Amino acid sequence: MEDLELFNRTHRQIFCYNEKIGHLYIPNLNARIIHETGGYFVKTNSQGFRADFDFTEKKNKKKRIIFFGDSNTAADGVSNHERFSDIIGKYFDAEIFNFALSGSGTDQQYLIWENYAKKIEADLIILGVLVENIDRNKVAFRETVNPFNKKSLLTPKPYFDFNNGKLELKNIPVPRLNEITSKIDRRQVQWTIPDNQKYLYKMVNFLRKNETIKPLRDSLDPFLDRMRSFAIKTAYQPFTDYKDINSKGYILMKNILEKFTLSINKLPVIIFPIPTYHYYVDEAKPIYQKFFKHFHNTSNNVYVCDPLIKLKNMNYKKRKSLSFKNDKSHFSREGHKILSNILIKEIEKRQLLPKVKTKYNKNILNKKNKSKYILGISAFYHDSAASLIKDGKIIAAAQEERFSRIKNDRRFPLSAINFCLEKADINQDELSAIIYYDNAFLTFERIFWSFVSTTPNSINSWIKIIPSWIKYKFFIPNLIRKKLRYDGKIYHDLHHRSHIAAAFFPSPFKKAAILTIDGVGEWATASIAIGNDNKITMLKEIHFPNSLGLLYSAFTQFTGFEVNSGEYKMMGLAPYGKAIYADIILKELVKVNDDGSIKINQKYFGYIDGSVMTNENFSNLFGGHARQPDTRITQREMDIAASIQKVTEIIILKMARYVKKLTGHDNLCLAGGVALNCVANGYLERENLFKNIWIQPAAGDAGSSLGCALDLYYSHFKNIRKIEEREDSIQKGSCFGPEWNDSEIYSFLNSQNIKFKKLKPEERASIAAVFLNKGKVIGHFAGRTEFGPRALGSRSIIGDPRNKEMQTIMNLKIKKRESFRPFAPAVLLEKVHEYFELNKKSPYMLLVSPVKKSRQLPTKYTKTDDMIEIVNQVRSDIPAVTHVDYSARIQTVEREHHKKFYEVILAFEKLSGCSLIVNTSFNVRGEPIVNTPMDAYRCFMKTEIDVLLLEDYCILKEEQKTLKSEDITYLNNRNKNLKEIESLKNDLKKIYQNNMKDVLLKYKNSDLINSNLKSTWIDCEYQNNTRKIFSNFHEYDVKKSSSKKIASSIIRSWNKASLGKIAYPIMNNLIKLSKKYPLEEDLNTEVSDKIYEMF
Secondary structure, X not given: OEOOOOOXXXXXXXXXXXXXXXEEEOOOOEEEEEEOOEEEEEEEOOOOOEOOOOOOOOOOOOOEEEEEOOHHHHOOOOOHHHOHHHHHHHHHOOEEEEOOOOOOOHHHHHHHHHHXXXXXXXXXXXXXXXXXXXXXXXXXXXXEEOOOOOOEEEEEOOEEEEEOOEEEEEOOOOOOOEOOOOOOOHHHEEOOOOHHHHHHHHHHHHHHHOOOOHHXXXXXXXXXXXXXXXXXXXXXXXXXXXXXXXXXHHHHHHHHHHHHHHHOOOOOEEEEEEXXXXXXXXXXXXXXXXXXXXXXXXXXXXXXXXXXXXXOOOOHHHHHOOEOOOOOOOEOHHHHHHHHHHHHHHHHHHOOOOOOOOOOOHHHHHOOOOOOEEEEEEOOOOOOEEEEEEOOEEEEEEEOHXXXXXXXXXXXXXXXXXXXXXXXXXOHHHOOEEEEOOOHHHHHHXXXXXXXXXXXXXXXXXXXXXXXXXXXXXXXXXXXXXXXXXXXXXXXXXXXXXXXXXXXXXXXXOEEEEEEEOOOOOOEEEEEEEEEOXXXXXXXXXXXXXXXXXXXXXXXXXXXXXXXXXXXXXXXXHHHOOOOOHHHHHHHHEEEOOOOOEEEOHHHEOOOOOOOOEOHHHHHHOOOOOXXXXXXXXXXXXXXXXXXXXXXXXXXXXXXXXXXHHHOOOEEEEEOHHHHXXXXXHHHHHOOOOOEEEEOOOOOHHHHHHXXXXXXXXXXXXXXOOOXXXXXXXXXXXXXXXXXXXXXXXXHHHHOOOOOEEOOHHHHHHHHHHHHHOOOOEEEEOOOOOOOOOOOOOEEEXXXXXXXXXXXXXXXXXXXXXXXXXXXXEEEHHHHHHOXXXXXXXXXXXXXXXXXXXXXXXXXXXXXXXXXXXXXXXXXXXXXXXXXXXXXXXXXXXXXXXXXXXXXXHHHHHHHOOOEEEEEEOOOOOXXXXXXXXXXXXXXXXXXXOEEEEOOEEEEHHHOOOOOHHHOOOOOOOOOOHHHHHHXXXXXXXXXXXHHHHHHHHOOOXXXXXXXXXXXXXXXXXXXXXXXXXXXXXXXXXXXXXXXXXXXXXXXXXXXXXXXXXXXXXXXXXXXXXXXXXXXXXXXXXXXXXXXXXX
């Protein structure tokens, strides 16, 4: 059960089931909530209330104030220290025990007093009573959200009836979640939008979203606000029960408050009736004031402090500032300051607390952090991510897909950023800088060149791709500011510098050669650099369209797998075939020079114009059309995969030899998407060109969020890199994502009524080992989520490698994927040499090595291409992790980095004599690796996993109730304004048709012609001018600048000056067009499985 207001704004569950109150905050929580102000923190103590410390019964020397209330006193929208309660505490130097609970009525607040606060010593009690509670007290259910299917859910709560002159408590103990049914009286439900306000909400929503008045909305907003206020002031009363002393709401509120104040037993009490926006801004008639005056009784030490009297004296603009712009139900930081001042004056007037002897420092709330925090962002192409470093140390890093549950989500990584800030315990205004991993201007130069070069064939791609540039990609700094409410410094890096930095700075090397290979960045598709201490020196790069990454992706698509995500599937298929097409590839498709540089024959490809990866010529070369996804894999696909894998290894080896010759270094760092080709990495490792190789585990674009942050920290800010030659790196185990504490996991299981057993920490590993030894498959959830594409034990599915059927079981029945796909062994580091031809660390599954000869078993030769028959042949005494060519993708496991995972393997070794287990990612086909306990449980329930280990909680499949189908499918709808998109596309079509042919005629392009170059490596020493690289983002940091100025700024950064000069009129028209549309990221957000994402 989650509050509708908080859902999708945090990855954490905020509330949990409580049989006495209905719900409470989850204990020991530290959650950052995405908000219109940027974000705020919800921190709770071990008792489940918003506080940074536990509440104790006995007082110390300080005065103590206890607060009760709903979300306005608990303070949705601001952090604990910004609440009016805590500001008052600072002023009086008093302890603050805030028992307020979001979503609660006065009835539940009274029950909190009775069950949790009655025995606590205090000097003053303040009851924050939201005037809306006159309606809340009448209901037996709250409208919340089912976290599994996102549908509306009615959550039971305790409530009072008034019979025979006394209150009777009902619904105790509170039952757990109930689905919405027709049997429930609507009047018994606290709806998110009250029935009597539906038409008002519909009208406001219509005015906010209607496309017809969209251009006028900014100018109309003040008028519409005034009209709304006038209508409410003259003709609307939200809480009519205050007028009728015989109404249910009036009777319940009166008797609950009387019972509440009488039970407090002579302690001074302030009743603080909190007005809603209707009263303090819209000036609805405050009919509730007479009701609350009735409770003012100085002889009984009960005082009513009505803030509306003060608030109404403020001007309209000031009153509006008391709430948030969008969330008018809660008070802003300014609102909390005003409320605190009102209460401080009341307390001093009544002399309820002694006057302050020390001067109150208002600036205490604005204390700034002296550490240097840098946030790196990668987005919009493959796998959006965010990384946060503090003084050069990696604090947090995560991919957006883990939160959105959209595979390879490329949207702005708002949730990943929110997590990073949460982990560092900071807000966005405490960041020293934000850096984006790519130079958008240079990227657009390459895109524009591509479309010009392929005119008129590129018109469809132009119309499909350019809208995202019009809407936001030209204005990335503005988008960052809008999304994060950030006013600080924003920088950008170069795509391959980000890869280079991600490869070197986290490595254990003081000096190293660096090689990065991917599809394409701005122009670069491969780069060579030297890393020395805190400095990177760029040396060489290969430019688009010559790209090993694109070549590999083209074959991925042709063999029937998804571009941008299925490349590793083709790599896994390769050992089933023979490299019979390698010579054809090298002769017809790609020229490979001695230095590893390449020239791709564009006769066979269509990726330059963004239409297709390969064309008809390519199909003819390989004897027929591409395999369609999910159709039978034939020997042709196996042989093609084997052939391109062999060619890839040849190219990488030649590149590495050139790097060695160019730099002379003994250490090599690798990154870029191609560095995830662990087969090629193993091949390179065995060549012994370098003494040491270190590969960034998040080698793709996600890892570039970390690279650009580190690059800015060291290369631009010139900070000292504190490193000694050591075996380990600052990447540690690459577990930089979220984790969930014991209270959070228990609260999830208890709230969802999931049957579980809590294990003692010392018995967890041995129990897991017993299950594995029995052939059970375990979902293993422990510690922080991995950063990068590999599951390394934190979010893994594990099994017994000795079981010959385990590979088929896991692939088909659990992962629901192709049967040929191999699984990785997770082996104790100290035992790796006993199983594989490897005697070094491979912590990130980035090296493939053969199984020891002594463990290999002979197989029967067969001509079949039946994958099941081939897979089921036993090739070693660890068949589940032995691939068809006797190789394995190895993960070495160390206690230091993965304690719980290491202990499971160690316990399995003691029980079975086997020092390794099967490890595969905890997900099913088409979904990201699980992130939260709920993700893990959902995956567990929709597969044939036998056991789920959520930290120390053991859940058995046989003991679970079957989930409804709608509860195991994650819904994430994307709404698009189709009318607006079509209008934009029509405008772009006109710009293309009116201009592009002229540009092509004027720009005589020779880049695609000369195929006889001895090398396509080019010098890139200009990239060593870090001042220029990092510091020119401010030139287009304002969308309100003139279109001419922005267009000139974009073109000025291009490499091809002649192209830029010709392109200026089109650029100017594009920027003019962008001003017609709001800055928002709502187009082309789905990653294509047909064409490499590079536009």
